Amino acid sequence: MTFVSILYGLLFWAATLILVVGVGMKIRQYWNTPAPLKIPTTPAPVTQGGVVWRMFREVVFFESLFRSNKILWLFAFLFHMSLWLVLIRHSRYFVGMNDLLVFMQPFGRYAGITMVLGLAGLWARRFLVDRVRYISAPSDHLMLALLIGIGMSGLMMSFVSHTDVTQVKAFFGGMLTFGFFGAEGGLPADPIVLVHLLLVAVLMIIFPISKLLHAPGVFFSPTRNQVDNPREKRHVSPWALELERQGKTFLSELNK
Amino acid sequence: MADYEIPKLTGEGYTEVPAVKEDTMKGSGPFIAKADFQKAMGFPTDFDAVGDLVPNxxxxxxxxxxxxxxxxxxxxxxxDICVKCGACxxxxxxxxxxxxAKNMPVARQDLLRKVYRRYFTFAGKYFPKLVGATDLTEEVIKDWYNYYHQCSQCRRCSVFCPYGIDTAEISMAAREILDHIGYGSKYNNEIIGKVFKIGNNLGLPGMALADTLEGLEEDVEMDTGIKVRYPLDEEGSEILLVTPSADFFAEPHIDGLIGYGKVFHETGVTWTFSSHASEAANFGMFIGSYENMRRVSMRIREAAIKLKVKRIVFGECGHAWxxxxxxLxxxxGPFDxxxxxxxxxxxxxxYTVGELEKGSLTIDKSENDDKVLTFHDSCNVARGSRMGNYPGGQFEIPRKVIKAVCNHFVDMPADTIHDATFCCGGGGGLLTDDLMELRVKGIQPRAEALKHVTTHYGVTHMAAICAICKSQFTKVLPYYGFTMDQIVSVHQLVSNAIILQRQVSVQARPDEDEDDDD
Structure with a gap:
């Protein structure tokens, strides 16, 4: 299986680079794009600490979604929180085992089931609710199929057909040193683990070019991350300040 | 009354979510602005005729x-970040x-998003079908013009979006793009032109304004026996009052304006309108033009400097606030x-709530005993601003004032007020007769909530704090069996209940005594 191991080793190198560089570039773009006006959806916090708390409630409890639609919230919350547990469980492939990770293993194991349930609920909505059906593009369906594929193949290995996890750990442990070129660091010759990892790599690759950008993006959403203090503190973007400085009305009149 | 069906109200307080239909509101949108209007706003004018696009x-x-x-x-x-969850x-x-279907917030955003994806994203460039990306065609432009003028930028969707995605931001951007290719909205751009040329949305020149205010002073004197002043361009006043120009003559707006004057009169503060900034409204926001919004705003700064005032107070107007x-x-700024x-x-x-709390106003609540009130939270006040020094003051303060001057107040159902309030159906630059069908249909959720409290709680009147809301309600609620006079200004209620104690205005004109002897 050396050929497959090398292929997967290179694939994960590429996927990781694309994920990190791609998301990094999007974050840099969001960071560098000015927000010229104060547009928090009010009532909004009047302090920076309050904004942190609002964002915390939003990303941990999905507060706005809860207000909006309880069933959607249930599926979305189930999926995302299960995903966190699953990810924590999977960290054992990259770091040494510790007490916390040992404790978390069973939670992560069963979270795989709730994760797939949540995803199934989200997918069902795309067929059953006419409004959601209308707004769904093929990519919205495929994204759910991809995640369910990852979840199901993972569950297969957890509950039906185990794979050699020590070998998988050796593979990922050797990633940095290109251990997958050697005899020791190969992947187990197991179709389920190969499918599972292939789908994960695909997910990593499409992350920076898809709606998965909602994960970093939500932190840059001006309606949620701005402090409601426009009367107390003057907020001006660099390009608007340039209008003032040069005494111009239109941006097209500005000297560059 | 109209060639489309007017929705029936149930009085249950909520509106059933309808099944999705396609193209029920397909059309050509509101009237398109001619080159003159576009020119005044610094937009391109190199299109041949109204309705044509610019070259390239x-x-x-x-x-x-x-x-x-x-x-x-x-x-x-x-x-980038919409996941199409459908919460909105x-x-x-x-x-x-x-x-x-295209009036669902996410679908409205997608009209722009699908073009963004096609030309600016990897997935849309190479896999357009997969991610629902499309080429920019004339058909798409027509859809933009039509459906981005079916958004009142009320931001209700942004409250419920897990990422706070604000369709108003998208529709403002879309209108800004349209303005740059020959598709400006006549209603909005003509009005902004009037502000630049004359000073207000209604094109009311300074002399006419002075006449109107003088007439108003006479009316109030006839009514109360006291010469309450409605000063214009009085230099050195403490307060510059900036109010929507509809307040100068539309009903029930003007009754609110009378109320502002009575409050100032009683508290003994000097104040003035400005003929230079005789308009609080700023339609620059509706069309997403920062530059024009700034131009309109600068008039207020200039007026404040010229009149040497110490404070700026805004009248009842939603988007203006x-x-x-x-x-502002x-x-x-800065307003140092x-x-x-x-x-x-x-x-x-x-201002008024502060004076009520201080006890500087003499109030007889029984003057409003012929009414049972409810209150319509205007979207831009509710979701885009604040009053007072704590979050949510924009909900509490208007209610506090109403309850201080009225004995009977009932709120509409909880999911139709505060930050979940429903738009009046005419905001965001849509208050034009060429969008009548949209306005009639868009008011339905608000009308339903109002019907609920009129049927079950005996509510007789709805108070509002926005010139557009008031105009939309008085014109469109009659389609649903309500009457125009059921809409009141909040300061109209204050005006009714206030018992004037101060016999002579602190701004009384020296020659006035002679007039009185006539």
């Missing part, structure tokens, strides 16, 4: 989109009223020449 419209539209997304973080982020799909009053509260400091002990700017309700 496609490249220029994409160029504008690239420009906007590089200047507005909201636009860039919101175009049943939140828009225009979707509820029209069932048109959003621009004033959230943007940004657009026309004003008295820093007061909020800059201040809402008339913040």
């Amino acid at each position: 419209w496609k490249e220029r539209a994409l160029e504008k989109m690239a420009d906007l997304k590089s200047r507005y973080r909201s636009l860039q982020v919101y175009l 799909t049943d939140k828009c009053h225009y979707f509820i009223g029209t069932s048109d 959003r621009v004033a509260y959230s943007f 400091n940004t657009l026309a 020449f004003l008295d820093q002990r007061y909020p800059i700017p201040q809402h008339i309700l913040e």
Whole structure:
């Protein structure tokens, strides 16, 4: 299986680079794009600490979604929180085992089931609710199929057909040193683990070019991350300040 | 009354979410602005006739989109991060009223997003079908013009979006793009032109304004026996009052304006209108034009400096208060020449509630005993601004004032008030007769909530604090069996209940005694 191991080793190198560089570039773009006006959806916090708390409630409890639609919230919350547990469980492939990770293993194991349930609920909505059906593009369906594929193949290995996890750990442990070129660091010759990892790599690759950008993006959403203090503190973007400085009305009149 | 069906109200207080239909509101949108109007606002005018696009419209539209997304973080982020979860799909009053699929907030955003994806993203460039990306065609432009003028930018969807995606930001950007390729909205751009040329939306010149105010003083004197002043351009006054020009003669707006004057009169503060800034409204926001919004805002700064006032107070107007509260400091600040002990700017309700709390107003609540009131939270006040020094003051303060001057008050159902309030159906630059069908259908959720409290709690009147809401309600609620006079200004209620104690205005004109002897 050396050929497959090398292929997967290179694939994960590429996927990781694309994920990190791609998301990094999007974050840099969001960071560098000015927000010229104060547009928090009010009532909004009047302090920076309050904004942190609002964002915390939003990303941990999905507060706005809860207000909006309880069933959607249930599926979305189930999926995302299960995903966190699953990810924590999977960290054992990259770091040494510790007490916390040992404790978390069973939670992560069963979270795989709730994760797939949540995803199934989200997918069902795309067929059953006419409004959601209308707004769904093929990519919205495929994204759910991809995640369910990852979840199901993972569950297969957890509950039906185990794979050699020590070998998988050796593979990922050797990633940095290109251990997958050697005899020791190969992947187990197991179709389920190969499918599972292939789908994960695909997910990593499409992350920076898809709606998965909602994960970093939500932190840059001006309606949620701005402090409601426009009367107390003057907020001006660099390009608007340039209008003032040069005494111009239109941006097209500005000297560059 | 109309060639379309007017929805029936149930009185249950809520509106059923309709099944999605396609193209029920397909059309050509509101009237398009002619070159003169576009020119006054610094927009391109190289289109041949109204309804034609400029040469190279496609490249220029994409160029504008690239420009906007590089200047507005909201636009860039919101175009990227929508996951199509559908949380917003049943939140828009225009979707509820029209069932048109493209009036679902996410579908409305997608009209722009699918073009963004096609030209600016990897997935859209190479796999357009997969991600629902489409080429920019004339058909798409027509859809933009039509459906981005079926959004009142009320931001109700943004409250319920898990990422706070604000369709108003998208529709403002879309209108800005359209303005740059020959598709400006006549209603909005003609009005902004009038503000630049004459000073207010209604094109009311200074002399006419002076006459109107003088007539008003006479009316109030006849009514109360006291010469309450409604001063114009009086230099050195403490307060500059900026109010929507509809307050000068529309009903019930003007009754609110009478109320502002009585409150100022009683508290013994000097104040004035400005003929230079005789308009609080700022339609620059509706069309997403920062430059024009700033131009309109600068008039207020100029007027404040010229009249040497110490404070700026805004009258009852929804979007104007959003621009004033959230943007004025940004657009026309810093206001270091004003008295820093007061909020800059201040809402008339913040002023009045303060005076009520101090006890400086003599109130007879029984003057409003013929009414049972409810209150319509205007979207831009509710979701785009604040009153007072704590979050949510914009909900409490108007209610506090109403309850201080009225004995009977009932709120509409909880999911139709505060930050979940439903738009009146005429906001965001849509208050034009060429969009009548949209306005009639868009008011449905609000009308339903109102019907609920009139049927079950005996509510007789709905108070509002926005000139557009008041105009829309008085014109469109009659389609649903309500009467025009059921809509009142909040300061109209104050005006009714206030018992004037001060016999002579602190701004009384010296020659007035002679007049009185006549």
